[in-house]
Amino acid sequence: MSDISSFITQISQSLNQQTFVKLSLGKPRQKLDDLKKIMIKVVQIKGQAHLSFTYRATRNDTVKNYLYEVGINQVKQLLQTSFFHANLFTTQHDYQAMISKKGSVRIIKSKPTFTERPSQEHDRTKKRPIKQTANYLQQLGILTKDGKVKHDKQAKFRQINKYIEIIANLLKEQTLSTPFKVADMGAGKGYLTFALYDYLVNTLKIDAHIKGIEIRADLVEKCNHIAQTCGFNNLQFVEGSIDNYASEELDMLIALHACDTATDQAIYQGIQGKASFIICAPCCHKQIRKQLKKEPQELAFILKHGILQERQSEMLTDGLRALLMETKGYQTKIFEFISNEHTSKNLMIVGKKGTIQTTKQNQLNQEIQRIKQQFNIQEHALEALIKTAR
Numbered sequence: 248m249s250d251i252s253s254f255i256t257q258i259s260q261s262l263n264q265q266t267f268v269k270l271s272l273g274k275p276r277q278k279l280d281d282l283k284k285i286m287i288k289v290v291q292i293k294g295q296a297h298l299s300f301t302y303r304a305t306r307n308d309t310v311k312n313y314l315y316e317v318g319i320n321q322v323k324q325l326l327q328t329s330f331f332h333a334n335l336f337t338t339q340h341d342y343q344a345m346i347s348k349k350g351s352v353r354i355i356k357s358k359p360t361f362t363e364r365p366s367q368e369h370d371r372t373k374k375r376p377i378k379q380t381a382n383y384l385q386q387l388g389i390l391t392k393d394g395k396v397k398h399d400k401q402a403k404f405r406q407i408n409k410y411i412e413i414i415a416n417l418l419k420e421q422t423l424s425t426p427f428k429v430a431d432m433g434a435g436k437g438y439l440t441f442a443l444y445d446y447l448v449n450t451l452k453i454d455a456h457i458k459g460i461e462i463r464a465d466l467v468e469k470c471n472h473i474a475q476t477c478g479f480n481n482l483q484f485v486e487g488s489i490d491n492y493a494s495e496e497l498d499m500l501i502a503l504h505a506c507d508t509a510t511d512q513a514i515y516q517g518i519q520g521k522a523s524f525i526i527c528a529p530c531c532h533k534q535i536r537k538q539l540k541k542e543p544q545e546l547a548f549i550l551k552h553g554i555l556q557e558r559q560s561e562m563l564t565d566g567l568r569a570l571l572m573e574t575k576g577y578q579t580k581i582f583e584f585i586s587n588e589h590t591s592k593n594l595m596i597v598g599k600k601g602t603i604q605t606t607k608q609n610q611l612n613q614e615i616q617r618i619k620q621q622f623n624i625q626e627h628a629l630e631a632l633i634k635t636a637r
């Protein structure tokens with residue numbers, strides 16, 4: 248057994264010997280405490296080394312930077328009062344400290360996960376796709392007047408950046424049509440629509456024309472006003488419902504967090520519009536859930552739990568959405584959009600248009616029927632929409 252001081256000494260030594268990689272404090276002592284975790288790294292501020300603490304709470308992150316001595320004292324205090332666990336990564340060893348309620352400390356030393364020190368560049372200089380000076384971000388209430396991300400909008404700002412990163416990767420090395428026509432279905436407050444327009448027009452220098460389709464007139468009016476004041480001439484918000492929206496040729500279809508079958512209607516609009524890219528982040532999967540029985544029998548032990556049945560319906564709905572898109576020649580990927588901490592609606596389905604041969608299409612259709620039968624699904628909303636178009 249050791250005590251906290253010996254762990255603190257390891258931290259000091261690793262900083263002095265420049266082997267420190269990062270440190271995290273976890274397992275809060277108070278279960279109800281809003282502070283979940285603290286991540287600590289070294290940053291250089293005005294040429295002086297600091298410990299940068301990212302305090303991760305349920306809804307947002309706060310960052311504070313301390314000179315080494317103050318930071319190390321903070322760590323000691325936090326381990327005595329607020330956290331049971333700490334993980335120190337150095338280029339020589341990893342150390343895991345586990346503190347008991349009575350204050351005894353167990354330290355496990357293991358091989359280093361990292362053999363190189365990370366960049367000590369401060370976050371402010373970290374390259375993010377979204378420029379923090381953008382006027383629309385202020386008008387949408389993400390930034391304060393002096394260009395700082397508002398306290399309660401940190402997670403949203405990270406989400407917007409992540410979303411643009413995903414699109415940037417998707418568009419990399421692609422030849423894009425001019426004008427590049429995008430429809431964002433269920434655009435809501437327009438955070439992501441504006442960010443995409445800004446990225447395409449001002450960063451990629453593409454002649455992008457974006458339409459945000461939104462059922463709520465108040466949001467449409469507000470977003471159109473902001474688009475005008477920002478000089479985003481080819482960004483337009485249109486009041487209307489996704490299902491009534493007259494299909495038009497598109498290069499990219501986006502639907503982020505469009506409820507339940509609104510996602511299917513949006514995907515269908517993308518297919519009809521021959522969009523080269525379809526990007527959606529589904530939310531609430533009620534349509535399939537209503538049809539599911541606790542079947543197949545082998546899964547009864549899972550499906551007797553409501554939450555797991557809900558997960559099953561999400562997986563089946565989205566898995567079938569991807570297969571249905573594949574029948575239309577899209578190569579699909581499903582992945583986590585952003586960590587669960589920020590939103591539970593965190594899956595993204597991305598489809599990139601290619602071609603498909605009839606034999607492959609028939610195989611996929613048979614596979615879809617087999618899955619539906621196995622899980623007792625009478626109808627999938629996207630399949631029904633595709634059928635009506637035949």
Ligand SMILES: C[S@@+](CC[C@H](N)C(=O)[O-])C[C@H]1O[C@@H](n2cnc3c(N)ncnc32)[C@H](O)[C@@H]1O
Pocket residue numbers: 432433434435436437438439460461462463466487488489490502503504505506509
């Ligand atoms: C959860 S919000 C998501 C907003 C935005 N896409 C985002 O991710 O930040 C869903 C939006 O879709 C709109 N919506 C829902 N059903 C719709 C429909 N059938 N047609 C058009 N808009 C719809 C809602 O009014 C709401 O603003």
